Amino acid sequence: xxxxxxxxxxxxxxxxxxxxxxxxxxxxxxxxxxxxxxxxxxxxxxxxxxxxxxxxxxxxxxxxxxxxxxxxxxxxxxxxxxxxxxxxxxxxxxxxxxxxxxxxxxxxxxxxxxxxxxxxxxxxxxxxxxxxxxxxxxxxxxxxxxxxxxxxxxxxxxxxxxxxxxxxxxxxxxxxxxxxxxxxxxxxxxxxxxxxxxxxxxxxxxxxxxxxxxxxxxxxxxxxxxxxxxxxxxxxxxxxxxxxxxxxxxxxxxxxxxxxxxxxxxxxxxxxxxxxxxxxx
Amino acid sequence: xxxxxxxxxxxxxxxxxxxxxxxxxxxxxxxxxxxxxxxxxxxxxxxxxxxxxxxxxxxxxxxxxxxxxxxxxxxxxxxxxxxxxxxxxxxxxxxxxxxxxxxxxxxxxxxxxxxxxxxxxxxxxxxxxxxxxxxxxxxxxxxxxxxxxxxxxxxxxxxxxxxxxxxxxxxxxxxxxxxxxxxxxxxxxxxxxxxxxxxxxxxxxxxxxxxxxxxxxxxxxxxxxxxxxxxxxxxxxxxxxxxxxxxxxxxxxxxxxxxxxxxxxxxxxxxxxxxxxxxxxxxxxxxxxxxxxxxxxxxxxxxxxxxxxxxxxxxxxxxxxxxxxxxxxxxxxxxxxxxxxxxxxxxxxxxxxxxxxxxxxxxxxxxxxxxxxxxxxxxxxxxxxxxxxxxxxxxxxxxxxxxxxxxxxxxxxxxxxxxxxxxxxxx
Numbered sequence: 228x229x230x231x232x233x234x235x236x237x238x239x240x241x242x243x244x245x246x247x248x249x250x251x252x253x254x255x256x257x258x259x260x261x262x263x264x265x266x267x268x269x270x271x272x273x274x275x276x277x278x279x280x281x282x283x284x285x286x287x288x289x290x291x292x293x294x295x296x297x298x299x300x301x302x303x304x305x306x307x308x309x310x311x312x313x314x315x316x317x318x319x320x321x322x323x324x325x326x327x328x329x330x331x332x333x334x335x336x337x338x339x340x341x342x343x344x345x346x347x348x349x350x351x352x353x354x355x356x357x358x359x360x361x362x363x364x365x366x367x368x369x370x371x372x373x374x375x376x377x378x379x380x381x382x383x384x385x386x387x388x389x390x391x392x393x394x395x396x397x398x399x400x401x402x403x404x405x406x407x408x409x410x411x412x413x414x415x416x417x418x419x420x421x422x423x424x425x426x427x428x429x430x431x432x433x434x435x436x437x438x439x440x441x442x443x444x445x446x447x448x449x450x451x452x453x454x455x456x457x458x459x460x461x462x463x464x465x466x467x468x469x470x471x472x473x474x475x476x477x478x479x480x481x482x483x484x485x486x487x488x489x490x491x492x493x494x495x496x497x498x499x500x501x502x503x504x505x506x507x508x
Numbered sequence: 509x510x511x512x513x514x515x516x517x518x519x520x521x522x523x524x525x526x527x528x529x530x531x532x533x534x535x536x537x538x539x540x541x542x543x544x545x546x547x548x549x550x551x552x553x554x555x556x557x558x559x560x561x562x563x564x565x566x567x568x569x570x571x572x573x574x575x576x577x578x579x580x581x582x583x584x585x586x587x588x589x590x591x592x593x594x595x596x597x598x599x600x601x602x603x604x605x606x607x608x609x610x611x612x613x614x615x616x617x618x619x620x621x622x623x624x625x626x627x628x629x630x631x632x633x634x635x636x637x638x639x640x641x642x643x644x645x646x647x648x649x650x651x652x653x654x655x656x657x658x659x660x661x662x663x664x665x666x667x668x669x670x671x672x673x674x675x676x677x678x679x680x681x682x683x684x685x686x687x688x689x690x691x692x693x694x695x696x697x698x699x700x701x702x703x704x705x706x707x708x709x710x711x712x713x714x715x716x717x718x719x720x721x722x723x724x725x726x727x728x729x730x731x732x733x734x735x736x737x738x739x740x741x742x743x744x745x746x747x748x749x750x751x752x753x754x755x756x757x758x759x760x761x762x763x764x765x766x767x768x769x770x771x772x773x774x775x776x777x778x779x780x781x782x783x784x785x786x787x788x789x790x791x792x793x794x795x796x797x798x799x800x801x802x803x804x805x806x807x808x809x810x811x812x813x814x815x816x817x818x819x820x821x822x823x824x825x826x827x828x829x830x831x832x833x834x835x836x837x838x839x840x841x842x843x844x845x846x847x848x849x850x851x852x853x854x855x856x857x858x859x860x861x862x863x864x865x866x867x868x869x870x871x872x873x874x875x876x877x878x879x880x881x882x883x884x885x886x887x888x889x890x891x892x893x894x895x896x897x898x899x900x901x902x903x904x905x906x907x908x909x910x911x912x913x914x915x916x917x918x919x920x921x922x923x924x925x926x927x928x929x930x931x932x933x934x935x
Contacts, residue, residue, distance in 0.1 A: 369756075450701050454901055454902075
């Protein structure tokens, strides 16, 4: 009974909208008077549509590359920051800044940073007499640019996560390895990384969820263009709902994306669990 | 007495007071319709004062209070879409626009019976036509002002090179090429999203093409459409008379490239006349002039309207319609022009403002009036909102060389036919 209000809030804020939008995905839902039931048509149209396929392809590329860079760079910087070098306290403080900035602001700033006429990056290239880069107007460079913006904002979060992990590691195994003459790299690879595996799994899980929710940065930078080259699943769903006025189809796209991210998470946690069960690790 | 007040009585009494204070005002207002709610457009620092004056003047005249919320165009449209999907009765009156009206035909109340024929005849026909459901003839909104584009060019640079503003597509290429160089460009065009579709629409009509054929099937991939998109692409990629990243430009970049002095010619909306004359927003004050939009086979381009609509679920329709009539009335339109140089949607007021204008402004208004009189908009058929999102991708693909204009338009036409069929456009 005491948990009743909390349950009511959870149902209203979380479960009801989820259920409502799931039901919506089986209807043709626009601003018309009727909303006919069309079964799985929204799902089949989405999966067979080349725009959704392009957005899914972009999403997978965006997620894999962003996460790989963020986790690797995050780990490297965390190891560096964990050492006793001078000025690292300031570095740790500065690392807090990117995650604190709203994604929309990040998108807007990077849009101007990458502007070919006035942007800082191409201005430097011009001064160095190097060819300028069409950051936002070339389809390949545009996806690279949104990945750069995402990496800039989210790598510090990975650093903080891994830093917390590094600082909570027991020192005895590392001391023993040093006594045995193991190099720092060997100690990192054979002792630190395995001990950090739970943290790495959490980091991967958080980033997979986050990359499948990325919208603001991409929308402000490119609006999914040019020609759908940076259309992620979220951007495509937004275009369907608020410009195409097709809520049922947009809901179906969102649930397909949710299913894919759940499958990825299941693989992420399922494979090590299976291996552990079979005694492989 | 207080001693005898039980917990049950206290809770019950409190709940009754809260319920009464929540619902009583609604019943009171419903009875006399003394208050309506409106979702209105804003942008810049002048709109809040404009709407404050309009609503206060309306209240003085009718006794009806208008409680309103202001939102900029894009978030306002998103909110209206959300409210429409939820079949909300939260607002009685909405600001709306020709671009979105096709999706709202079932949510906005037909206004035909509230405006008599003589009053409707005062509005520019193009603005009424494209706010009307072609299937039923229902007028979904009444235009408050009309937007069309004219050419804004750097008179000082043109005079220095002995050039005249382009009148045709070929002249546009020629003049722009002569002005491009030394870090400056002869022209800027937007290349992303809705602005790209607007520009393609202008070029499509100028080439003699149409969005749909007489059976309402997509026809923008005709030879004329391919010619239009090829010309659009070539301005950026072949003739290189625009900034190379134009495919990523929206209206903001289109305007700021000209106002910063980086480019010497653009096609822009009426609001540019005021902003280009303001030293705080323009580096080219006093250096520019206006000219008609270029033409090819025709001189047609977009003529669209910001408009006012009535929620079909409003319980205060009479009061709400009075407010709509007030906002599109002659006095409000004159004030709209005086504050924002927004071109009036009433032909009578348009004649007045053109006659009263002097110098460059008079020339500009005359050009705008001609463009509007010849103006068009894309069709308001079921499913066309989805066609627009298809077109954004197709146009951007062609402009960024991911697909040829022919392939991009053919794919878009096929996808559009599917979208319109599913939406019941051919039922």
